[in-house]
Amino acid sequence: MRRIYLDHAATTPTQPEVVKAMLPYFTNAFGNPSSIHSYGQEAKGAIEEARDKVAALIGAPSEEIVFTSGGTEADNFALKGVAFANEGKGNHIITTSIEHHAVIETCKFLERRGFRVTYLPVDAYGLVAPDDVRKAITDKTILISVMHASNEVGTIEPITEIGKIAGEASVYFHTDAVQTVGHIPVNVDDLGVDLLSLSAHKLYGPKGVGVLYIRKGTWLVPFMHGGDQERRRRAGTDNVPAIVGFGKAAELAQKDLSKEAERLTSLRDELIKGLLERIDHIHLNGHPTIRLPNNVNVSVDFVEGESMLLNLDLEGICASTGSACSSSSLEPSHVLLALGLSPEQAHGSLRFTLGRENTEEGIECVLEVLPRVVAKLRAMSPLLKSHR
Amino acid sequence: MRDVWSLYSEKVMEHFKNPRNVGEIENPDGVGHVGNPVCGDIMELYIKVKDSTIVDAKFKTFGCGAAIATSSMVTEMVKGKSIDEALEISNRALAEALDGLPPIKMHCSVLAEEALKSAVEDYLRKSKHVLSEAKEKKGSNKSE
Numbered sequence: 001m002r003r004i005y006l007d008h009a010a011t012t013p014t015q016p017e018v019v020k021a022m023l024p025y026f027t028n029a030f031g032n033p034s035s036i037h038s039y040g041q042e043a044k045g046a047i048e049e050a051r052d053k054v055a056a057l058i059g060a061p062s063e064e065i066v067f068t069s070g071g072t073e074a075d076n077f078a079l080k081g082v083a084f085a086n087e088g089k090g091n092h093i094i095t096t097s098i099e100h101h102a103v104i105e106t107c108k109f110l111e112r113r114g115f116r117v118t119y120l121p122v123d124a125y126g127l128v129a130p131d132d133v134r135k136a137i138t139d140k141t142i143l144i145s146v147m148h149a150s151n152e153v154g155t156i157e158p159i160t161e162i163g164k165i166a167g168e169a170s171v172y173f174h175t176d177a178v179q180t181v182g183h184i185p186v187n188v189d190d191l192g193v194d195l196l197s198l199s200a201h202k203l204y205g206p207k208g209v210g211v212l213y214i215r216k217g218t219w220l221v222p223f224m225h226g227g228d229q230e231r232r233r234r235a236g237t238d239n240v241p242a243i244v245g246f247g248k249a250a251e252l253a254q255k256d257l258s259k260e261a262e263r264l265t266s267l268r269d270e271l272i273k274g275l276l277e278r279i280d281h282i283h284l285n286g287h288p289t290i291r292l293p294n295n296v297n298v299s300v301d302f303v304e305g306e307s308m309l310l311n312l313d314l315e316g317i318c319a320s321t322g323s324a325c326s327s328s329s330l331e332p333s334h335v336l337l338a339l340g341l342s343p344e345q346a347h348g349s350l351r352f353t354l355g356r357e358n359t360e361e362g363i364e365c366v367l368e369v370l371p372r373v374v375a376k377l378r379a380m381s382p383l384l385k386s387h388r
Numbered sequence: 389m390r391d392v393w394s395l396y397s398e399k400v401m402e403h404f405k406n407p408r409n410v411g412e413i414e415n416p417d418g419v420g421h422v423g424n425p426v427c428g429d430i431m432e433l434y435i436k437v438k439d440s441t442i443v444d445a446k447f448k449t450f451g452c453g454a455a456i457a458t459s460s461m462v463t464e465m466v467k468g469k470s471i472d473e474a475l476e477i478s479n480r481a482l483a484e485a486l487d488g489l490p491p492i493k494m495h496c497s498v499l500a501e502e503a504l505k506s507a508v509e510d511y512l513r514k515s516k517h518v519l520s521e522a523k524e525k526k527g528s529n530k531s532e
């Protein structure tokens with residue numbers, strides 16, 4: 001059966017060129033970059049080259065790039081690192097109610113350790129108001145963390161404006177840019193961030209590698225203690241093949257970033273328009289235009305998300321949902337609830353995230369299949385009747 | 389590697405793909421309407437009873453794959469059963485009949501069991517009512 005993958009916010013396929021670039025570092029060039037001999041230096045050279053490429057993608061100096069095991073580690077590193085290094089200055093952190101679990105759960109952990117966290121609300125589109133950030137700052141505030149774009153609803157946050165506010169108040173500013181780097185232009189100076197998290201497997205690189213960008217002068221405690229790797233900020237033998245893969249993926253992403261963003265935006269809008277036209281009682285979640293080029297998130301009334309996903313999967317379409325039924329906690333997506341959706345609407349949410357392999361044909365397929373799936377499930381929905 | 393990876397057993401998927409007895413029964417003898425406190429889903433079960441035997445059952449469900457499959461299964465299992473037998477159908481029996489459910493989905497089968505119980509209780513309540521109404525009628529007939 002032909003399969004259409006529309007879950008690129010979850011992960012992306014590693015590009016063949018990336019895999020090809022990685023392979024020698026498993027076998028012939030297997031050295032440990034910390035070794036003095038030629039094997040070691042060969043590997044060291046490779047990770048430095050990768051570092052340059054990732055740095056170039058976000059407009060940062062190479063020395064400010066620290067490789068991690070992924071986006072989650074980068075988020076943990078940024079938050080715990082700054083919190084524990086700056087305890088003497090204050091104990092207040094500002095973030096939002098729609099962050100990824102890697103940020104929210106880390107904040108909750110810090111709260112248990114005596115820190116105070118403000119979770120800012122968002123509007124119906126998922127946008128944070130910069131003014132709310134300004135008002136939340138106190139003389140105890142040591143860190144602001146606001147994601148660049150929502151992995152769920154795709155809304156892009158006003159990071160540049162918040163960056164200015166953070167800069168004026170001399171408060172460290174972190175952004176989780178896992179969903180944006182490689183998809184829309186990202187420049188750490190334009191954004192005014194001190195810390196920025198990214199992940200390779202969201203931009204057609206391998207899993208198990210990420211980066212925390214750390215602006216020079218940012219005070220934070222190391223995440224791993226041990227050897228001298230990553231200028232003593234993150235100990236542990238470098239994952240050379242994955243880092244090389246990340247470098248290659250960054251290079252490829254930069255090459256056709258704007259062309260691909262444009263192509264995906266037009267597919268995205270076609271999908272949104274088609275869904276709104278062909279299905280009644282359906283709503284777009286997130287901002288209609290200030291959103292990631294590849295994100296479509298809708299709520300379909302009277303039907304449950306997991307049963308929609310299963311039906312789509314039976315027809316080869318792979319998507320995702322914020323429904324309580326499909327989460328391991330059996331709670332609806334905290335992001336959708338923060339946008340003001342009712343638990344029922346969150347229940348009926350569907351997310352399609354597009355990527356390189358997707359074409360017009362895939363979009364047409366969804367537009368043909370989903371209305372059928374919805375009709376089938378609505379026929380067995382007890383909610384529809386009470387609505388009528 | 390397996391050819392097909394799936395969250396659910398083949399049996400669950402079969403019932404999910406082709407759910408039996410979807411819909412409502414006109415003038416049902418019992419209706420069960422329950423909500424799932426765990427994830428907020430809803431199930432409605434309709435039964436038709438003749439001489440203390442369930443002769444027909446239909447359902448409407450808003451919920452996940454497991455909820456739809458167990459709804460379908462409960463309507464199949466309950467047909468032809470006496471009221472007493474029906475009350476003995478447990479969520480475990482439903483899950484077993486579907487070749488098992490993932491642990492996190494067991495609560496969906498509880499929903500099906502509860503929908504059935506509540507439909508039967510509704511039937512018993514109504515029939516008692518009918519019975520006493522009939523008695524009353526008899527009584528008033530006598531006095532005439």
Ligand code: FES
Nearest residue numbers: 325427451452496
């Ligand atoms: S009905 Fe919600 S998890 Fe099954």
